[in-house]
Amino acid sequence: MPFGLSLLAQEESKAVWGIFTAGQAGAFVAVAIFAILVYVMITRARAGQSIREIHKIPGLDAISEAVGRATEMGRPVHYTMGLPSITDPQTIAAFPVLGYVAKLCAQYETRLINTVPDVVIYAINEEIIRQAYLEAGRPDAFNPDDVRFITDWQFAYVAGVLEILAAEKPAAQILFAGPFYAEAMIFIEAGALAGAIQVGGTASTAQLPFFVAGCDYALIGEEIYAASAYLSKEPIITGTVVGEDYFKFLIFAAIIVGTLIATFATSNPLATFMTS
Amino acid sequence: MQWALDIDRRWIWAIIFIIIGIVIIHPLGLPITISPDTQQFYDTVQALPDGSRVLVGASFDVGAQGEILPMIRAFAYQAFAKNLKLYIFDAGWTNGPKLATQVVDQVAKEMGKQYGVDYVNLGYKPGSSTTYTLMTQDLMAATKGVDQNGKSLSDMPIMQGVQKVDKDTFALVFGMDIGTPGATDAWLPLISQPTGIPLVVGTITMSVPTNKPFLAAGQYKAMLDGSRGAAEYEALVGHPGPAIAQQDGASLAAMYVTLLIILANIAWVTTRKKPA
Amino acid sequence: MRKEVPMVLTVLAGLFVIVAKYLHAVDQLGWFTVGNRWFQIVYAMFFLLGVVSLTIVHGKNVQRRRSKWVYSLILLICMYGYGILTLEQTVDGPEANWIYNNIIVPSDSTVFALLAFFITSAAYRAFRIRTREATVLMITSVILMMGTAPIGDTIIPGWGTLAHWLMDVPNSSAMRGIQIGAYLGGFAVALRILFGLERAHLGGAS
Structure with a gap:
């Protein structure tokens, strides 16, 4: 038995309803409802039935303006994802936007510098940018040296980016989508010092105020997750965002019902179910 | 007033450097009031039975040491006065346990406490969520049976009777939150909630807004709110230290930034072009 | 096939996590933990990529004597020097510890402290x-x-x-x-x- 299996096998716990891991039954039901809602919306979109549209997101519209400005000024675009991790959904949400920016840069013949503090993301980003240049019909313009792994040490990465911002003076900086930590404010202010137009977006709640106050355009919270649907204008992907919104109504209902039960009743069956 | 808008940022930085430098040399000694959050933290620790075991989740790094280490120092004073046993550990931040132990060592020396008897550095053990979860099943497997310096844990008196992190063995978890992993995504969901051990949290000022909802919901029993919380806690345990010393700097910096904001707005209002 | 194979692998990995996490019978087998360990091993292999990238970018700077090439040289010496040192005496060895406490800790704190200055000027600007x-x-x-x-x-x-x-x-x-x-x-x-x-x-x- 491999290491790990033997350790866990010692720990016998009871199944909920004879099927689910203890503590996960409520979560599974919620996940299943969410998945069904999203699937229904995708099916509707595939069948050509009408689904709601995503509202205008000025931050995403501003990306092409930012790249255009860099092109006019003959200066590069800098793209950072903060401190990304392949296990973080914010990072996954950033990939389509990076591809979009790379394609725009390739079309406009503008240099794109992507700095990365994570080795896995470095490999993925290089591939995304290479493919984007290929799709734009300019594979020769792709320079692998402009996708730079600096270090996975937070403030050493910050120092590296500060040097790049000061030396290369990018005309546009895209900070999308995270997770971002203390480095965000430093990048935003250094970008402003370099004279860059800045488009930022993150779901890292602690950094949101800095993005809102410091960037020219900011996407907050779940807006970043709608980016790929918004940019692709693909109804099937938009369906997933609409499904998510319907699920939100269910959550609001659960919050209201849960609050009423917790306030007026002695026991809370909803809470018991969700943690069962 | 155009000069105020065009001011070289280096002047702004130079003045804040001078202001903070002056109060470090000549502290103002402004009185510090105790907030309900810090009082709740102190009371929660004080209510523990003498000799209880506390798991100290050292999820932080060098950058946050200015705010976190004073919390751990003050906590060590309160804990050792109650003969609590401290188990310092982390599975996500390589330097956290080492930095925390350096401070606990100093307090232990002062209070006549012994390493291996009253406290132990279980060390940084890689694996993140896997290792945190493993702690609740088999602590020896999670720590590989050795402390930070490779000494066998089974020989230490403090480890007698400790098989795993559960409610029967540990009375409290004191977890830090400065990023990922931290209290919100490791100590709460992987340790405190599955085992039922109460969780108290120490966080940096920047992360206070993100952590507040968890405190309000009762998922955290108490929380120290950044450097200010650390200063209040130092005052409560009766061992003034670095956090209290930082507060005068924070006060003057807050005043300076407020004045800057007022100046910038006056300059902006007086110089902006009025619509025809 | 370039995209299809990774996509199928991703879907299978996603289903594996759902099954291993929610279903009690599978959870008891501990597959989730084993999967996590595999992930860590694969992740560790990627560090080699990072080292290769840094070596190529900064090696070229040194080789072509580009501006500020000296810093690239310092970076390469530090990276390989510290790597070899910690391989020889572990990260808790005396010299490795000295470098950590006297170079890494103060440098890291210094860059973090920049935040105070940048927040001040950002407040003024924004x-x-x-x-x-x-x-x-x-x-x-x-x-x-x-x-x-x-x-x-x-x-x-x-x-x-x-x-x-x-x-x-x-x-x-x-x-x-x-x-x-x-x-x-x-x-x-x-x-x-x-x-x-x-x-x-x-x-x-x-």
């Missing part, structure tokens, strides 16, 4: 009463800044209480809303990957 929302943002920031420092209560008793109320009530409510939305959005992304709709991580702009 907090303008351009719109009603910007005015609310500015006033709230001043209340919180002064209220969380002892000076607030010294000037006006009760300022700290107001700051705490802002943090506890309006902030917590907004944070909950944003966090719920963000988690749902993150989950929708995960579902898109699971359904094979999101492929950007496999390369390309679409």
Whole structure:
């Protein structure tokens, strides 16, 4: 038995309803409802039935303006994802936007510098940018040296980016989508010092105020997750965002019902179910 | 007033450097009031039975040491006065346990406490969520049976009777939150909630807004709110230290930034072009 | 096939995690933990890529004597030097510890401290009463800044209480809303990957 299996096998716990891991039954039901809602919306979109549209997101519209400005000024675009991790959904949400920016840069013949503090993301980003240049019909313009792994040490990465911002003076900086930590404010202010137009977006709640106050355009919270649907204008992907919104109504209902039960009743069956 | 808008940022930085430098040399000694959050933290620790075991989740790094280490120092004073046993550990931040132990060592020396008897550095053990979860099943497997310096844990008196992190063995978890992993995504969901051990949290000022909802919901029993919380806690345990010393700097910096904001707005209002 | 094979692997891995996490019988087998360990091993292998990237970029700088090539040389010496040193005496060896305590800790703290300066100048640049929302943002920031420092209560008793109320009530409510939305959005992304709709991580702009 491999290491790990033997350790866990010692720990016998009871199944909920004879099927689910203890503590996960409520979560599974919620996940299943969410998945069904999203699937229904995708099916509707595939069948050509009408689904709601995503509202205008000025931050995403501003990306092409930012790249255009860099092109006019003959200066590069800098793209950072903060401190990304392949296990973080914010990072996954950033990939389509990076591809979009790379394609725009390739079309406009503008240099794109992507700095990365994570080795896995470095490999993925290089591939995304290479493919984007290929799709734009300019594979020769792709320079692998402009996708730079600096270090996975937070403030050493910050120092590296500060040097790049000061030396290369990018005309546009895209900070999308995270997770971002203390480095965000430093990048935003250094970008402003370099004279860059800045488009930022993150779901890292602690950094949101800095993005809102410091960037020219900011996407907050779940807006970043709608980016790929918004940019692709693909109804099937938009369906997933609409499904998510319907699920939100269910959550609001659960919050209201849960609050009423917790306030007026002695026991809370909803809470018991969700943690069962 | 155009000069105020065009001011070289280096002047702004130079003045804040001078202001903070002056109060470090000549502290103002402004009185510090105790907030309900810090009082709740102190009371929660004080209510523990003498000799209880506390798991100290050292999820932080060098950058946050200015705010976190004073919390751990003050906590060590309160804990050792109650003969609590401290188990310092982390599975996500390589330097956290080492930095925390350096401070606990100093307090232990002062209070006549012994390493291996009253406290132990279980060390940084890689694996993140896997290792945190493993702690609740088999602590020896999670720590590989050795402390930070490779000494066998089974020989230490403090480890007698400790098989795993559960409610029967540990009375409290004191977890830090400065990023990922931290209290919100490791100590709460992987340790405190599955085992039922109460969780108290120490966080940096920047992360206070993100952590507040968890405190309000009762998922955290108490929380120290950044450097200010650390200063209040130092005052409560009766061992003034670095956090209290930082507060005068924070006060003057807050005043300076407020004045800057007022100046910038006056300059902006007086110089902006009025619509025809 | 370039995109299809990784996509199928991603879907299978996603289903594996769901099954291993939620179903009791599978959870008892400990597959989830084993899967996590595999992930760590694969992840560790990627560090080699990082080292190769740094060596190529900075090696070229040194070789072609580009501007500031000396810094590239220092970087390469530090990277390989510290790597060899810690391989020889572990990260807790005396010299490795000395370098950590006397070079890494002060440098890291220095760069972190830049934040104080940058926040100051950013506040000067960004907090303008351009719109009603910007005015609310500015006033709230001043209340919180002064209220969380002892000076607030010294000037006006009760300022700290107001700051705490802002943090506890309006902030917590907004944070909950944003966090719920963000988690749902993150989950929708995960579902898109699971359904094979999101492929950007496999390369390309679409």
